[in-house]
Amino acid sequence: MxxxxxxxxxxxxxxxxxxxxxxxxxxxxxxxxxxxxxxxxASGGGAASDEERMQVIARVFHHRNRIALELVELAxxxxxxxxxxxxxxxxxxxxxxxxxxIEVAGEDPARGRAFALLQRDHLRSDRLGPLCQRVSxxxxxxxxxxxxxxxxxxxxxxxxxxxxxxxxxFLKNRRQRIDLVDEQxxxxxxxxxxxxxxxxxxxxxxxxxxxxxxxxxxYERAAADHGDVKLPGGGTVxxxxxxxxxxxxxxxxxxxxxxxxxxxxxGIRFKLSDYRGKVVLIDxxxxx
Amino acid sequence: MxxxxxxxxxxxxxxxxxxxxxxxxxxxxxxxxxxxxxxxPGPLGRGPITVSWNLTATPTFYLLDHxxxxxxxxxxxxxxxxxxxxxxxxLREAEGxxxxx
Numbered sequence: 001m002x003x004x005x006x007x008x009x010x011x012x013x014x015x016x017x018x019x020x021x022x023x024x025x026x027x028x029x030x031x032x033x034x035x036x037x038x039x040x041x042a043s044g045g046g047a048a049s050d051e052e053r054m055q056v057i058a059r060v061f062h063h064r065n066r067i068a069l070e071l072v073e074l075a076x077x078x079x080x081x082x083x084x085x086x087x088x089x090x091x092x093x094x095x096x097x098x099x100x101x102i103e104v105a106g107e108d109p110a111r112g113r114a115f116a117l118l119q120r121d122h123l124r125s126d127r128l129g130p131l132c133q134r135v136s137x138x139x140x141x142x143x144x145x146x147x148x149x150x151x152x153x154x155x156x157x158x159x160x161x162x163x164x165x166x167x168x169x170f171l172k173n174r175r176q177r178i179d180l181v182d183e184q185x186x187x188x189x190x191x192x193x194x195x196x197x198x199x200x201x202x203x204x205x206x207x208x209x210x211x212x213x214x215x216x217x218x219y220e221r222a223a224a225d226h227g228d229v230k231l232p233g234g235g236t237v238x239x240x241x242x243x244x245x246x247x248x249x250x251x252x253x254x255x256x257x258x259x260x261x262x263x264x265x266x267g268i269r270f271k272l273s274d275y276r277g278k279v280v281l282i283d284x285x286x287x288x
Numbered sequence: 289m290x291x292x293x294x295x296x297x298x299x300x301x302x303x304x305x306x307x308x309x310x311x312x313x314x315x316x317x318x319x320x321x322x323x324x325x326x327x328x329p330g331p332l333g334r335g336p337i338t339v340s341w342n343l344t345a346t347p348t349f350y351l352l353d354h355x356x357x358x359x360x361x362x363x364x365x366x367x368x369x370x371x372x373x374x375x376x377x378x379l380r381e382a383e384g385x386x387x388x389x
Binding site: 179251266270275276285 | 333375
């Protein structure tokens with residue numbers, strides 16, 4: 001009788017526990033959804049003057065940094081809930097490397113905590129692909145550390161594939177940002193404010209050829225080891241890697257530009273090489 | 289860049305919206321853009337030129353010298369003064385006045 005009663009008691013409490021977990025999970029899902037929507041709403045537009053534009057940007061950054069902190073707190077509480085990784089992925093949002101002054105952009109206190117949590121709880125997840133893609137266009141040191149850790153430790157082939165090509169993109173893009181700072185030293189102040197004085201100095205001291213060589217090696221590895229892995233946005237890792245390699249080998253300063261051929265806005269066929277003998281500025285543009 | 293009319297310079301656009309030439313012409317008239325642009329038909333950002341040049345951000349600029357060599361590259365825009373002085377230096381090379389860097 002004692003044992004049966006104990007069994008009954010255990011059953012009831014585990015049902016109650018399960019119901020409690022479901023309630024908590026549902027509540028967290030709602031909270032994440034609310035934060036995600038608030039995050040999306042925090043965008044600005046329609047500013048007329050430069051000063052107004054800076055004010056809009058400052059508001060957006062401040063708002064998003066605040067929401068990012070709440071997302072990190074949600075992830076901290078819910079470390080065993082899949083929603084934690086969704087929250088952290090949304091919290092890592094500064095992947096645009098426009099060098100806004102630090103007075104406008106403000107500090108991002110969520111970033112360090114987000115990556116500490118990612119390192120501690122999520123490094124072996126099979127859902128890290130989107131975050132790898134997202135940080136590949138960023139500049140922060142934490143993004144490089146994270147991508148290298150995923151590449152080394154994640155057991156899922158598809159995730160390692162995305163981390164490999166993302167790290168190659170990251171190194172290539174970051175080097176292009178440094179070229180910009182070398183050309184316009186007055187931008188150094190903005191980059192230092194956003195990312196750190198020592199970090200920027202270390203990057204500027206790095207040999208360009210070495211940074212590009214590592215990116216090329218990672219692209220080659222991605223194409224060779226993971227070429228067929230499909231990407232969520234379409235295409236394969238192999239295609240992205242080969243495009244990155246093409247850019248490093250043929251579209252860098254000092255290379256003869258590949259020829260371009262197509263129709264202009266009048267339907268007339270022409271080539272870039274038609275303009276040999278002239279200085280040419282190629283402008284890739286899009287209409288909003 | 290308006291003063292470059294009589295100098296060996298060309299501004300060539302590549303539109304990445306994926307418009308065909310007729311759509312591109314309409315868009316350029318609406319935006320009041322006069323310079324020659326390649327149409328790159330296909331899904332937005334996925335036309336053959338945009339894909340093969342691995343575009344990740346607009347605007348992206350490539351500055352070529354008169355021999356077709358890439359001398360500068362700016363992904364995601366650049367300051368106007370930097371662009372102007374870079375163009376000027378390459379124009380002098382093309383005109384035989386400057387010394388190559």
